[in-house]
Each structure stands twice: as structure tokens, then as C-alpha cells.
Amino acid sequence: MSDSTAALYRQLPAIDKLLQLDEVQTLVIESGHHWVTEQLRDMQQQAREFIQQYEQLPAWHADWVTELTKRHNRLQESAIKPVFNLTGTVLHTNLGRAVMAQSAVEAVNKVMSSPVTLEYSLDGATRGHRDRALADLFCQLTGAEDACIVNNNAAAVLLLLATVAQGKQVIVSRGELVEIGGAFRVPDVMAQAGCQLVEVGTTNRTHLRDYVNAINEHTALLMKVHTSNYSIEGFTAEVEGAELAELGKQYQLPTAIDLGSGSMIDMTAYGLPAEPMPQTYLSQGIDLVSISGDKLLGGPQAGIILGKKKWIEAIQKHPLKRALRADKMTLAALEATLKLYCTPEKLVTELPTLRWLTRSADEIKARAQRLIVPLQAFYGDKFVVEIEPCLSQIGSGSLPVDRLPSYAVTFAPFDGRGNTLALLMARWRHSTQPVIGRLKEGKLWLDLRCLDDEHALLQVLLS
Numbered sequence: 001m002s003d004s005t006a007a008l009y010r011q012l013p014a015i016d017k018l019l020q021l022d023e024v025q026t027l028v029i030e031s032g033h034h035w036v037t038e039q040l041r042d043m044q045q046q047a048r049e050f051i052q053q054y055e056q057l058p059a060w061h062a063d064w065v066t067e068l069t070k071r072h073n074r075l076q077e078s079a080i081k082p083v084f085n086l087t088g089t090v091l092h093t094n095l096g097r098a099v100m101a102q103s104a105v106e107a108v109n110k111v112m113s114s115p116v117t118l119e120y121s122l123d124g125a126t127r128g129h130r131d132r133a134l135a136d137l138f139c140q141l142t143g144a145e146d147a148c149i150v151n152n153n154a155a156a157v158l159l160l161l162a163t164v165a166q167g168k169q170v171i172v173s174r175g176e177l178v179e180i181g182g183a184f185r186v187p188d189v190m191a192q193a194g195c196q197l198v199e200v201g202t203t204n205r206t207h208l209r210d211y212v213n214a215i216n217e218h219t220a221l222l223m224k225v226h227t228s229n230y231s232i233e234g235f236t237a238e239v240e241g242a243e244l245a246e247l248g249k250q251y252q253l254p255t256a257i258d259l260g261s262g263s264m265i266d267m268t269a270y271g272l273p274a275e276p277m278p279q280t281y282l283s284q285g286i287d288l289v290s291i292s293g294d295k296l297l298g299g300p301q302a303g304i305i306l307g308k309k310k311w312i313e314a315i316q317k318h319p320l321k322r323a324l325r326a327d328k329m330t331l332a333a334l335e336a337t338l339k340l341y342c343t344p345e346k347l348v349t350e351l352p353t354l355r356w357l358t359r360s361a362d363e364i365k366a367r368a369q370r371l372i373v374p375l376q377a378f379y380g381d382k383f384v385v386e387i388e389p390c391l392s393q394i395g396s397g398s399l400p401v402d403r404l405p406s407y408a409v410t411f412a413p414f415d416g417r418g419n420t421l422a423l424l425m426a427r428w429r430h431s432t433q434p435v436i437g438r439l440k441e442g443k444l445w446l447d448l449r450c451l452d453d454e455h456a457l458l459q460v461l462l463s
């Protein structure tokens, strides 16, 4: 070791000395002696490595307490934090899908902070299971005979298949072997549930006779999967729910539909693209329908199986149910969400998902016009800041071809460099409430469809 390196090492403060400082003691009270000493040791190690490599002290050596405080603040920050979703995708899986109604937030708060009647009946009657109250609400809303609630729709499909068709064959159309983002693939779920997938028809056309020809003594289930994230157009044919239900009756085989997004209201009444509803299939005689809780339903992450009592009872008793069941917070949020559906008039104002989906382009444009002046004043030296029409997406298993007209504030760098945009994005990503936009055509787009608090956004963007 050279003399100069040794001299640099000697300048590093001793941990004992640092621990005696008042500011450091405050951090010890907040985060514990163990954490603080560990951080100081780590900082010392980093400083030594820096000296070895560059023959000088790191910049933060000037103020060890500030560096330690920075590390402490990072520790306090949550890894899951609120952001502004200005991506233009309303149900964004990476941003947590549906945002909950206020009543759902309050319901979760209550069940988190107190013991609750999750599996306890106050009138002395034995309660079969934790889904009971919610199942009744679902039955009332969809006409199902019974319901089962689990962790998510993937779990719902797995449990449904394992109960109804384990060790047997399930017939599905080739055109419906869906992959949903995040590794949900129908063939894989079949395999995990111990079922043998029997593909029938072709990619673009499947007929009733294809199902009929595949039925044999090993068949346990006729199934349809809603092609929620793609569409096959042109020369196509699929077997409708009513036909499949009829076929099931004829051969005494159960029928099921994995619906995914599963809106429970007629979306076209709100000027939105049509989405199949579970109640339609149930009334057509399909035995079991599965839907997600956090897509168009606008509730918490959950999977719901709706259908015939006989099958739901078997599903509730399957050992996998215990592993896949929903927790009390999910059930509370889902119950509060469903109660809004009992008063449909309230849905548009109280359910954020529906409020954002139905927000008109004019309203969004007016919002953009209020924001553009301060944004131009702040960013105008480096960027062309403009209001431009764009198209929002519903997201999370709704047809990607269905777009909603919207408006965005766009930022195009004068220097035309991608790096300038990348820096801007990075800066917004690291603000107190990160702002998430979309890069397209050499510009940064902030689609204002899902923005509720303009003031809060300006505070972040103008700081």
C-alpha cells in the first residue's frame, strides 16, 4: 500500500465515533443499533474500495451523516408507492390494475384493524365458509346459484379444472388457447390441474361438430375461454355459449367459460365496447363461469367462480380451495365493490375504473387546456409542449383493438434526442409521486384520462 493510500484510509472516521453523534443517535432510535452499525460498516467498506480504485476519498466523505440519513430515508420509502398513471391504459397490470372505490378502501381499513366475523356467525348458525355472504351478493347480481372466491382468476380456473376434470379430458377450441400476460396459458393451467387438454377445430374456425366428435368416455368438461386480449377476424366461426350449454346437457357433461375481464354491467350502455357478462352465459345454461375481481369489475385482485350449486359445493370442498382462498381484506373490498353494483346509478361516479373509462374526450381536453400553460412555461425552453389527441386502452384483458378517444400533453425535445426524453422520464419516475407516461413517435405522452388531481400532478411536474 502506498503512503498516500494509507493516509487516505486513516481519514475514514471510526464507527464508534460516528455512533456518538446526536444525529446518528436519532437514527439509532428510529431504525435500531444493528441497522445503523451495519450501514456504517458498509459505508466504510465502500469508501475503502473507492480509495483503492481512485486513490481519493468518495465525495460523500465530506458528510457521513447526510449519506447515512439518505440511506435511512430510502429504507423508509415503500417499494409499492402511488404513481400517476398517465400511460393511457386504464387497467394497467404493472400498476396494480383497478383502483378501488372509496367505500372499498374504508371497508378494508375496518377489517384490518379489528377482529371480524370472517367465518363466525352472530346468529349461532354454522357458516359453511368465508365466501358465504359474498356468494349471496354475487348470486343476486348474476343469477348464479352459488359462488366461490379465490386469489385471482388464474386460481379460479385452476381450481375449477382440478375439481371438475382432474385425470380426465377437457375439450377446448384451438382458437381459444389464450395466453394472458404474466404466464397464464390455458394449456399450462390444464396440465397443472391434472387435466388432459383436447384441442378441437382450427385457429379461426371451430364448429359444434368438432366438440361432438371429440367427446368420449374420458371427457369431463366442455370449456370456452374468452379471447380477452386478441381477436380473430375474417373467416371465423366459434361455438356460442348457448350452443355449448345445449351440447353439455345432451351428453350430460358440465360446461365452463373462463371469462377473464367479466364486466357485470352492459358496457355499451356507457358507450363502451361490448364485453361479455357472466349473467348472460349463466342464463344460457353454462354451469360455471370464472371472472377476475380487478379488471372491469373494478375491485380487488380476486377470482370468482359463479355457477351451479352442485359444482360450486364440490369446488368449495376441494383441498386446493384452502390454498387459493381470498383473505379478509380482499373479501371486504370485494363486498363493498359489489354493493355499488346493487345501486348501478352510483357506479360511474364511485367506481374509479368506470369513471375513467367513461370520461369523455372533451372533458379530458378541457383538463389538458388547464395544464398546458404552466407546463409550457416550465418546460418550454427544452421541449415543444402540446395538446394532442390520442387513444386510451382499457387494458387487462379487454380487446386491444378497442380504443377510447382521449387527449394527452406531449413533450417533444427541441434537440430531437431520445436521451433528453429519457432524462425527463427518469426525473418524473423518481419524484415523490412518480409520473408514468408513454414514449411514442419521439415524444413523451401524458394521457390525462386517469388523472383526478390536477393540482397534485402540477406540484410534481413543476418542482
Ligand SMILES: *Cc1c(COP(=O)(O)O)cnc(C)c1O
Pocket (backbone or CB within 6 Å): 152, 153, 154, 155, 178, 180, 184, 225, 226, 227, 228, 229, 258, 259, 260, 261, 291, 292, 293, 302, 303, 396, 397
Ligand atoms: C385476465 C384473464 C385471466 C387471468 O386472470 P387473473 O385475475 O389475472 O389471474 C384468465 N383468463 C382470462 C380469459 C383473462 O382475461
